[in-house]
Amino acid sequence: MITPLPHWYLLGAGNMGTLAAWYLTRAGHTVTVIKAGSPASLEKTLLLPEGKSVTLTIPVVAPEAIPASIDYLLVAVKTPYSRAALAPLNTRLHDASQVIRLQNGLGALDGLLPDNLTVLEAVSTSAVKGQHPHHQIVAENHTWIGGKANPPAWLAALQAHWPNLQWADDIHTPQWQKLMANAVINPLTAIYDVPNGQIVDDPELRKRAEEICTEADHVLQALDPAWPAASLENVLAVARATAGNTSSMRADRQRGAITEIDAINGWIVKQANRLGLEVPENQAVMDALKR
Template identity: 65%
Template sequence: MPNTLPHWFLLGAGNMGTLAAWYLTRSGHGVTVIRHASPAPLEKTLWLPDGRQQALSLPVLDPAALPDHIDNLLVAVKTPYTRQAMAAVTDHLDAGSRVLRFQNGIGALDGLLPTGCQLIEAVTTSAVKGQHPDHTVVAENATWLGGSTTPPAWFVSLTEYWPDLHWEDDIRPRQWHKLVANAVINPLTALHDVPNGQISDNPILREQATQLCEEADQVLQQLDPAWPGHSLDNVLTVARATAGNTSSMRADRQRGAQTEIDAINGWLVKQADRLGLAVPANRKMVSALTLL
């Protein structure tokens, strides 16, 4: 019986891209990394939460060798590099293509996809750290995919291999909850070079977190009056649950990399500007981390 599961082309084989590729290949999906490199496979090592070591070998394809049409694209590149990465594949996408966006923040693919292209958004609470070729899966928590009215035919079988995977017809509330948590924990821990738990434990950081949450809730309630607000409680819960963790933005700053601030707090600022709302705390975070 022929394999009818999708074959994915992957942009961004970092921590989260590697995790997604691991789950997809376990379930029988094919994954090929798009990369300007030698054609040798990308050899990875994953360390799972239970201590098991898993090897992952992913074929590599130069952008110049891509097929005329890409059926399935997985975008897991860091958001600041999205436009540059997508430039290599845009001409290979059309209304029959499916794109799975596995990135932090919101809006990184705005204006970059052809009309009619199916976009599936992903929101995950899993955590991975490390640098190629070694990736340590800190936690396998819930992940949600969504963005269309019904899940693809292959989704049910994928849930057998992707822990705590769910489908949401309306994924926006999940995105917004994750966005607010990221808009507080990421920039504050990056600027002050502290682990996540300090957001709850340090009175000064907690006050800043309160201001960031209040502004975010104001924006989101203008976008959708059904937004419940009171985001601080959820943010502090996340900070305590990941107290010893280093946020991705803090890790980016520690190694001198560009952060994802524009797709997180920057997205909130753009919405606030459009709505005529003042969000000085979020604007301060964008300015501070853009200049670094």
């Protein structure tokens, strides 16, 4: 008997949500976007790294029209909107539901899902830019999926269609590596309104980057003594590789949107407070952006 491929409900059809939807549909999965007040489908154009483009048509359903039971849910909504997006869905999720969190930062879904639900964490270093309906894939890098469960049955076949997708038993390592890059690059470029490369080139920004890294590394090492606590060079390498890019937090601030600071530096500050550690530079950038 052939097991049917998953039907995914997608929260957040932005850049990364659209990229994930494209990979899933290439593998034969089906995807429906959950969105109020939208047409029956979304037409998306993806500009591929080699210069070609593809058109992706994704059906849309309003929250009140979702079926009584959701088996597969992909959460790619911006972290500040997680609570509102998930509120209509809680009664439709069950113990066997599979939820993938594809979001920046950490802790965005804490307390928002039913008890005993297993969440698969996804971390991607791929880069997509643009706004609906055009999404330019800048780089197809690595994506890790992991969690407390075993690899899901659908993962192996999906890897043939999702470039550089791999399972991580220890998901917190790639999570924390991306968290460190986000905790430096996002707030500093947003506060100073500069592209990513300025963190490397500007002495003041580089000094602040080092202070944020040092504080955050101490927190992560307190959580896991095996953490190497030497993140600065990796963070600077990411800034160099994306020197001309505008970070997502800078883009959010430019258009007056809520930033994801609470799930990035805010998570670091929360852990530091719990551990009795001082992280004044992380607190300072969080305060600046929340003002």
